[in-house]
Amino acid sequence: MEENFWKIEEVENTDVKNTYNKFLNKLKTILQFFTSLCVFLAVLFIIKGFLGQTIFETYNPEWFPFYLMVIYQSFTCVMTISFPVIGTDLFIFTIFLLTSLQFRLLNEEMQDIFGGTEENNLEQAIIRRRIKRCVRHHIFLKEYVNLLNETFSEVLFIYNGDIVLSLCVEMYIVSTQNSFQAAVKAAVYVFTGMFQYTVCYCIAAQAITDEADKINNSVYFGKWYEHPDEYVRTATKLMIANGQRPVAITALGFMKINLETCLKTTQTILSYCMFLRTMGISQ
Template identity: 25%
Template sequence: MFAQKIISWLEQLEDPRNPLLGPNIKILFLFGIWQTGDTKLRNKLFNIIHVSTAFFVLSQFIDLYKQRNDFNKALNNLSLTSIGLICCTKCFSYVLRQPQWQKLAANISEEELIQIKFGNEKVIKKMEQYKLYARVVSYLYWGLVLMTNVVLIGTPMLKLLISETYRQNIKNGKEEYPQIMSCWFPFDYNKMPGFVYSSVVQIFMALQGSGVLAGHDANAISIMTFMKGQMQILKEKCANIFEVKENEDPKEVLNRIKECCRHHSFLLQQSELFESLLSPVMFLYLMICSMAICCSVVQFSSDEATATQKLWAVQYTIAQIAQLFLFCWHGNEVFTESIVVDQGVYASDWWRGDLRQRRLVLLLAGKLNRPILYTAGPFSNLTVPTFISIMKGSYSFFTLFSQMQEAN
């Protein structure tokens, strides 16, 4: 019964106007970073929330500075502050560059609707395959973000609820009230009712931030999946250029060549637009993620860290590695597919064409020989080697820290 309700809810996210990106757009709209012209009041309210989120992250940096002498608390705060900074960056990336994101989504949906209307069985089958893949990855990623959020909110509250000794120590002034996220408030949040007010704000910010994170990342991964799937479709189109049917007009071969050129130009245009939107955000994300993973590993290995802090460090590290891997893996998949798409031309019966057709096919092969490589700023590429390099760097940092602890 519960599973059926979840499936029913997920089916409601589908949008026939956006065959691939329907659920992603609805999640982005739910958390206020996909804004339409007919919801101006709603947009203003969410923009106030987004600005408030930025001030909340600033308060986390203030608290981080205050806790600079407490190593474990500072590490815990740093991991949470980095999440807040990443969420703010991704949030404002959508809000400030809303026309570009909407144009990209509209172009992708329009291309898919045209292909569905054309009715080619092989193309529709390939579209269904990458659509299903995008759904599975998106839903699993949303589940991971939800689980991380539950651990973040539930762990400190669970300690307060189940430990009578802890509650008594709070009453006696020996312990402080547990905070979901380390941040600064202009009131005393270690006493009632300040603790309740701060908890409500922190829970709301955690839910909003996780929603923004889940929506942004799942949408980006779905777009990468679209690029990969469409290049596979283009490769198949190229292989079928000289597939002559009975009583077919000879000009149909030229039409297929034109369609392959148009399709490839479309993919290049959308990739360049997507790259311009994603690259600055991923540049900041890779730097913060590398630092955050190192800090989490150090915190977990520290003898002074509490069980709660170690639990959070494990969950946070897993989530960060999974998030980083998804971006690098799918970026690598797009790159790999882009460098073999021209093989479709050589797999065709090009030798059956006349001189003009063979010249055009040769030009098409040269046009297709253009790799698509997504970057994270000017220094890193979203590829599997980049992911491995970050993991190696984190392990080297952990090894160095362990040796320093043994020496002391």
């Protein structure tokens, strides 16, 4: 499957290549920021053990030092919870954005084929070869998005429910907690969770849909219908027909992961948080 993806190094246009390299650099910056945020949040949760501020009291055997036990528990927590969660988020985020980048490369290629001046028109054989390559890549990308949906569908659905419950509880803690330390920890958790859900999932998934929707415009407004070669016109119509089917990342086939879903999820979190706060005040 790897050979089906277009490489940025193969792009001939220098301006386009520089734009995509900047895009990849921004991607790396976001990954580093999110990783740092998660590490900081993990430290806030772990440090309470070293300060002796534990919620529950446990039996501490004399032969096993307390701080050594805290280190062991913290190490286990980081290795079994923090690292897998961070790795999964970054993995999905990277895959979604790189998939959207493939659609952008396809858009640029279609615009370049028909977007030249009369003096820069390409030879018929070159146009045929490039159109054929674009049609194959378009079909591959549609199938690849379907593969992503089949792979992450259940995970995204469970994650969406988990983020609603966890952020709702943490926002309630922020609004009702008298302890400054607990409020700060909950606030950092809420910010990290919203950043994770919005950027790593919703914005990245929305980018795939946006770039895929541009395919028809990139193809149609290239005046393909004026091209004398019947093969080129037929292949282009095939791309337009294939592009009529919407491309979206979904959870269980019915819940689209995009910015609209992000807004609705945020509204749900706030509504449940206000409900819990109202119930707490009334009691």
